[in-house]
Amino acid sequence: MNNYTYIADEQLWGPEKWESLELNYNKKISNAVSEDKAYDFGKELGRKILKNYSKSFFTVTRFLPKHKRDLVEIVYAAVRYPDEIVDTFNFSDEQKENLLNDWGEKFKFSRQYTSLISSVNNKVPVVLSGFRKLSLDKSIPEKYYFSFLDAMKKDIKTKSYKNMDDLIDNYIYGSAIVVGYFLAYIYGAIKDKSVKDLLKPSKELGIALQLTNIARDVYEDYFRGRYYTPVDLLDLPKNEIELEGYVINARKILALEAESWYVKAEKGTELFAKDSQIAIQSCLNLFRKLNEKILSEEKPANYKYSLSLKEKLSFIPLSKVWKLFMIYLT
Numbered sequence: 001m002n003n004y005t006y007i008a009d010e011q012l013w014g015p016e017k018w019e020s021l022e023l024n025y026n027k028k029i030s031n032a033v034s035e036d037k038a039y040d041f042g043k044e045l046g047r048k049i050l051k052n053y054s055k056s057f058f059t060v061t062r063f064l065p066k067h068k069r070d071l072v073e074i075v076y077a078a079v080r081y082p083d084e085i086v087d088t089f090n091f092s093d094e095q096k097e098n099l100l101n102d103w104g105e106k107f108k109f110s111r112q113y114t115s116l117i118s119s120v121n122n123k124v125p126v127v128l129s130g131f132r133k134l135s136l137d138k139s140i141p142e143k144y145y146f147s148f149l150d151a152m153k154k155d156i157k158t159k160s161y162k163n164m165d166d167l168i169d170n171y172i173y174g175s176a177i178v179v180g181y182f183l184a185y186i187y188g189a190i191k192d193k194s195v196k197d198l199l200k201p202s203k204e205l206g207i208a209l210q211l212t213n214i215a216r217d218v219y220e221d222y223f224r225g226r227y228y229t230p231v232d233l234l235d236l237p238k239n240e241i242e243l244e245g246y247v248i249n250a251r252k253i254l255a256l257e258a259e260s261w262y263v264k265a266e267k268g269t270e271l272f273a274k275d276s277q278i279a280i281q282s283c284l285n286l287f288r289k290l291n292e293k294i295l296s297e298e299k300p301a302n303y304k305y306s307l308s309l310k311e312k313l314s315f316i317p318l319s320k321v322w323k324l325f326m327i328y329l330t
Contacts, residue, residue, distance in 0.1 A: 012088050013052065018081060021045065025126045029117060038116045042130030046073030049080055049127075056286055059312065063279040064187075071134055071186045078131035079148060079179055086155045087224070093156050100156075104149050107132070107142070138185040144178035151175035160227040160236065164257060167230055172210045180206030187276035201268025204261050205284060211258035212291040218250045219301045229253055247301035255294040262288045286312060 013021075025045045032038035050073045051058050061072050085091075085099050106124055110132040113119035119129035135142060151174025161167040180202035189198055214221070214228045221228060222243065227236055229250040237246040262284065269280050286307065294305050 013084070015089050018084070021048070022126055026120055029120045029126060029129075032117060035116055038120070039130070039133065042116060042126060042133075043070040043073060045126055046070070046075075046077040046130065049073070049077040053080055056307070056312070057283065060279050060282040060286060063282060065275050068186050068188075068276065071138075072183060074127070074130045074134050075179070075182045075186070077127040078145070081125075081127060082149060082152045086152050096156050097153060100149055100153055103128070104146060107145060107149075111142075134186075140182055140185045144181050147174040147178045149174075155224075155226060159225055161230050163230045163232045167228060168207055171228070172207055176206040176210035177203045178206075184272075187280065188273035189271055190273055193271050197271050198268075201265055201271060204265035204268065205280075208258050208261035208265050208291075209283075209287050211254050211261065212287050212294070215251045215254035215258060215294050216290065216305050218247045218254070222247065244301045248298060251294050255291050258291050259288075259295070262291065289314070 025041055028041045029038040032041060047070075050061070054076070057076070061069050064072065082100055082103055085096050085103075089096065089099075091099070103125075107128050109122075110119050110124045110128055113122065113124065113129070113132070114136065116129050116133050119132065120126055124132070131145070134140070135145070151171055154171055154174070158171070161171065181199060184195055184198040184202040187198070189195060218229065222237075230253075233253050234246065234249055237243045265284060269277060269284065272280055289311060290305060290307055293307070293311075297305075299305070
């Protein structure tokens with residue numbers, strides 16, 4: 001389709017910008033007077049990346065205590081760069097796969113360093129060094145991160161999924177569920193519960209959020225050669241004439257499935273630590289609101305669903321609204 005155009009909501013960075021950030025923060029951390037100060041620089045980079053790429057998630061994470069918010073930003077940075085390799089870098093598929101393989105090898109290499117400064121000085125990227133330290137501090141199994149990288153590779157090669165279980169087990173697990181697990185280790189559990197008790201609601205919310213994202217992006221993903229809507233539920237379009245109907249139907253299928261997972265996830269939010277619950281519930285409500293919009297408003301295939309500021313504010317506790325105003329003012 002020659003008239004296809006897509007402008008993302010986020011301010012995208014190319015590889016040159018990422019390299020510039022790496023050099024800048026590598027220097028800061030190398031010259032840091034202490035490990036704590038070096039870690040502060042790592043958190044600062046995470047915050048910069050999150051604020052640039054996801055206004056919605058940045059907003060809801062403001063409701064976390066600062067010590068948890070800082071760690072969430074490190075997680076976001078560690079998953080954002082591989083995602084950008086696949087989605088926005090103007091490289092061949094082979095180059096993208098090589099970059100992801102190299103990224104995984106550097107994460108393996110980081111095992112030998114407990115010092116953030118030593119890790120960075122030995123050429124482990126800043127965001128990976130910060131994530132390794134976080135993983136060690138919070139006892140996050142490294143297998144989850146490798147599952148995430150495997151999912152990113154599937155975005156290069158895999159074109160379609162045969163059914164919903166195939167999509168969830170072989171793509172959403174790595175692309176979203178394990179990210180939910182990372183966050184569970186940071187959010188913590190209420191008294192008498194453990195991280196193990198959080199894995200189920202984290203999985204359910206991860207599936208719901210990812211299905212909403214996929215539903216929103218059906219049109220864009222079609223032109224990336226990705227067909228996430230299971231083929232047993234909807235045939236792929238044979239030509240451009242069928243594309244409009246395909247996108248509209250795919251959105252409904254995916255958003256309906258997402259809603260069933262929001263219902264499940266909502267029941268488990270009370271298991272998370274009290275000081276994390278507002279952020280988690282706000283995230284759930286925000287994306288569920290977007291999901292409801294996809295279901296209730298049938299728009300043309302090239303329409304990009306989003307929430308207005310008023311819609312975003314509609315589910316935020318009044319006691320927290322002032323924080324949002326400060327965010328948008330600054």
